[in-house]
Amino acid sequence: TDDGVFDFVIIGGGTAGNALATRLSHGLPHSSILVIEAGPAALDEPDINIPGRKGSALGTKYDWNFTTVPQAGLNGRVLPVNRGKVLGGSSAINLMVWDRGAAAEYDQWEEVGNPGWNWKSMLKAMTKSENYTGLPPRPGSGKTGPVKSLVNRMQPTYQEAWIPAVTQSFNISENHDSLDGRLVGVTFQPTNIDPTHYTRSYSATAYLPLAEPNLQVLTNTQVAKINFAKRGSGHGHGKTELQRATGVTLVNGTIISARREVILSAGAIQTPQLLELSGIGQSSVLKSSKIDTLIELPGVGENYQDHPRVQISYRLRPGYATADVLRYNATAAALEMEKYRRNEKSWYDDRRGGFIFANWKQIVSNSNDSGLIQLARVVTGAAASPPGNINIGHRKKLEQLNNPTIPQIEIIFSDGYTGRNGYPPPNSTNFGQNFATFIIVLMHPLSRGSTHLNTSNPLGKPVINPRFLDNEYDIQGFIEAAKFTRRLANAEPLRSLWDPTQSEFEPGANAVQTDAQWREWVKENLFTVCHPSGTAPMLPREEGGVVDSNLVVYGTSNLRIVDWSVMPVQISGHPQTAVYGVAERAAEIVIRANDQW
Numbered sequence: 308t309d310d311g312v313f314d315f316v317i318i319g320g321g322t323a324g325n326a327l328a329t330r331l332s333h334g335l336p337h338s339s340i341l342v343i344e345a346g347p348a349a350l351d352e353p354d355i356n357i358p359g360r361k362g363s364a365l366g367t368k369y370d371w372n373f374t375t376v377p378q379a380g381l382n383g384r385v386l387p388v389n390r391g392k393v394l395g396g397s398s399a400i401n402l403m404v405w406d407r408g409a410a411a412e413y414d415q416w417e418e419v420g421n422p423g424w425n426w427k428s429m430l431k432a433m434t435k436s437e438n439y440t441g442l443p444p445r446p447g448s449g450k451t452g453p454v455k456s457l458v459n460r461m462q463p464t465y466q467e468a469w470i471p472a473v474t475q476s477f478n479i480s481e482n483h484d485s486l487d488g489r490l491v492g493v494t495f496q497p498t499n500i501d502p503t504h505y506t507r508s509y510s511a512t513a514y515l516p517l518a519e520p521n522l523q524v525l526t527n528t529q530v531a532k533i534n535f536a537k538r539g540s541g542h543g544h545g546k547t548e549l550q551r552a553t554g555v556t557l558v559n560g561t562i563i564s565a566r567r568e569v570i571l572s573a574g575a576i577q578t579p580q581l582l583e584l585s586g587i588g589q590s591s592v593l594k595s596s597k598i599d600t601l602i603e604l605p606g607v608g609e610n611y612q613d614h615p616r617v618q619i620s621y622r623l624r625p626g627y628a629t630a631d632v633l634r635y636n637a638t639a640a641a642l643e644m645e646k647y648r649r650n651e652k653s654w655y656d657d658r659r660g661g662f663i664f665a666n667w668k669q670i671v672s673n674s675n676d677s678g679l680i681q682l683a684r685v686v687t688g689a690a691a692s693p694p695g696n697i698n699i700g701h702r703k704k705l706e707q708l709n710n711p712t713i714p715q716i717e718i719i720f721s722d723g724y725t726g727r728n729g730y731p732p733p734n735s736t737n738f739g740q741n742f743a744t745f746i747i748v749l750m751h752p753l754s755r756g757s758t759h760l761n762t763s764n765p766l767g768k769p770v771i772n773p774r775f776l777d778n779e780y781d782i783q784g785f786i787e788a789a790k791f792t793r794r795l796a797n798a799e800p801l802r803s804l805w806d807p808t809q810s811e812f813e814p815g816a817n818a819v820q821t822d823a824q825w826r827e828w829v830k831e832n833l834f835t836v837c838h839p840s841g842t843a844p845m846l847p848r849e850e851g852g853v854v855d856s857n858l859v860v861y862g863t864s865n866l867r868i869v870d871w872s873v874m875p876v877q878i879s880g881h882p883q884t885a886v887y888g889v890a891e892r893a894a895e896i897v898i899r900a901n902d903q904w
């Protein structure tokens with residue numbers, strides 16, 4: 308393969324790309340497989356490996372550092388869109404929450420036209436990727452897979468108030484079965500940490516070391532486009548003429564050929580960009596970039612869905628410790644690092660964060676969710692038109708609202724200050740204080756955005772427009788959830804944790820009281836948990852789909868997409884377990900299609 312010819316060329320050595328490549332190297336032992344990754348391998352990078360430093364790789368050379376266009380719904384603010392640019396992709400820089408959506412959400416994938424893609428098959432695929440080492444064992448967890456996960460050994464004492472406060476004052480029960488398709492409830496979630504040295508377990512360290520020598524990885528190498536054979540070549544009579552991917556061109560002009568398949572695993576932002584660079588997408592976008600349209604696929608780069616968040620933080624009474632100590636006390640930080648290096652419990656572990664997943668009935672003040680459901684019907688158009696006229700994703704979201712097992716809101720009780728403004732600076736009276744932050748995440752927002760190449764610089768940063776808060780349902784949902792969170796923080800035993808001199812630090816109980824003030828505060832403080840998805844969805848072509856249920860791009864014979872851009876209906880929870888699951892299922896599909904060869 309020195310001549311730059313491989314059987315399979317995978318674009319993107321990220322979360323899905325590395326998992327897929329490793330499985331193909333085993334399942335297709337006579338094939339040569341190449342992964343091309345734009346970023347470096349950074350296997351010894353402490354900012355990636357040390358769980359307590361999670362977040363510190365954001366904004367560095369390991370991040371593509373994209374941004375949104377100014378968001379009208381956020382008073383014109385521009386938000387960062389972080390994406391891993393390193394071997395391992397976003398699994399190297401993410402915040403390591405390890406959970407799943409609700410079972411019914413994966414079943415919706417099948418209902419929208421994807422036979423075989425459902426909770427049962429996804430659970431099988433997800434458990435194949437996982438080795439849950441936590442105690443006690445959790446139902447639905449995998450025991451033999453490459454990615455290690457556990458519930459953190461480090462539990463700050465104040466977090467003992469979490470579950471009692473939720474279960475004693477609200478209609479939300481304790482539930483630790485989040486890996487088994489039952490998400491609604493309150494728990495402490497697992498994280499993807501390898502207990503051997505207490506380091507992040509991610510696709511580059513978990514999967515790639517298991518690969519056979521028929522897999523090669525090229526790092527620091529960026530693909531510029533996918534190449535195709537002329538129309539009709541190699542296809543029999545009576546068949547629709549399909550484009551056949553012959554390989555890729557790198558940004559330096561080198562051509563690498565693929566005998567069998569090209570597989571795009573560049574993630575939810577760059578997979579659509581690479582399709583467009585290769586002539587697949589909306590012809591209007593392509594025309595303005597002077598790119599010939601090979602395949603008109605209007606769904607490319609549309610249907611962008613994310614999980615937006617806001618956060619409320621509280622100042623703890625003196626005497627309660629958090630990982631904030633690492634920010635204000637260098638001596639303590641050095642001691643904690645020594646403990647971490649000895650593999651002892653340390654603030655440089657990740658901390659055991661508390662989680663609520665809840666439906667609207669459990670959140671809104673009088674348990675009456677009909678106002679929000681009616682709003683959703685208006686925003687999606689369902690109140691005024693027959694169901695057939697409603698976008699398929701919206702139709703499924705409306706169904707989700709009537710299913711109490713599907714959460715609409717997530718609240719993370721996170722250790723330390725994790726708001727938007729950064730830990731208070733040394734000259735502030737709050738420097739040296741410890742905080743706890745409630746991160747509120749909307750699971751099924753109705754805003755649907757887009758990401759497309761920049762027509763004036765097609766290879767450069769794409770134009771990303773999530774359209775955050777472009778509708779009243781998302782705004783009202785956040786207002787309800789923020790008000791709930793304040794009630795929760797004032798429920799015992801949580802209430803007794805807060806410093807009486809300044810308990811609610813942000814936004815502050817006096818600063819925000821009315822719904823109008825919450826609305827403005829949400830617009831000014833909304834942020835993202837970085838789960839962009841659905842930008843090349845696995846849906847019927849006439850519904851805006853880009854790939855079929857074998858993950859093959861419509862109009863091509865051998866170009867597949869295997870990453871989170873294929874997600875057909877948005878799931879709650881955090882996506883990485885599902886991304887690995889998609890890769891595991893994709894590997895089975897590709898191996899089955901090629902095992903004769």
Ligand SMILES: Cc1cc2nc3c(=O)[nH]c(=O)nc-3n(C[C@H](O)[C@H](O)[C@H](O)COP(=O)(O)OP(=O)(O)OC[C@H]3O[C@@H](n4cnc5c(N)ncnc54)[C@H](O)[C@@H]3O)c2cc1C
Binds near residue numbers: 392
């Ligand atoms: C800051 C942050 C926090 C998150 N927190 C969590 C969490 O706590 N829990 C959770 O479950 N999920 C979390 N996520 C989401 C999760 O990490 C992603 O959904 C998932 O990793 C996406 O996987 P992917 O394979 O689709 O893309 P990626 O893992 O992003 O892989 C894409 C790869 O393609 C490469 N690439 C792109 N373009 C090219 C090109 N032209 N040539 C060559 N290579 C290219 C990229 O460099 C990258 O390595 C978070 C994400 C971020 C960014």
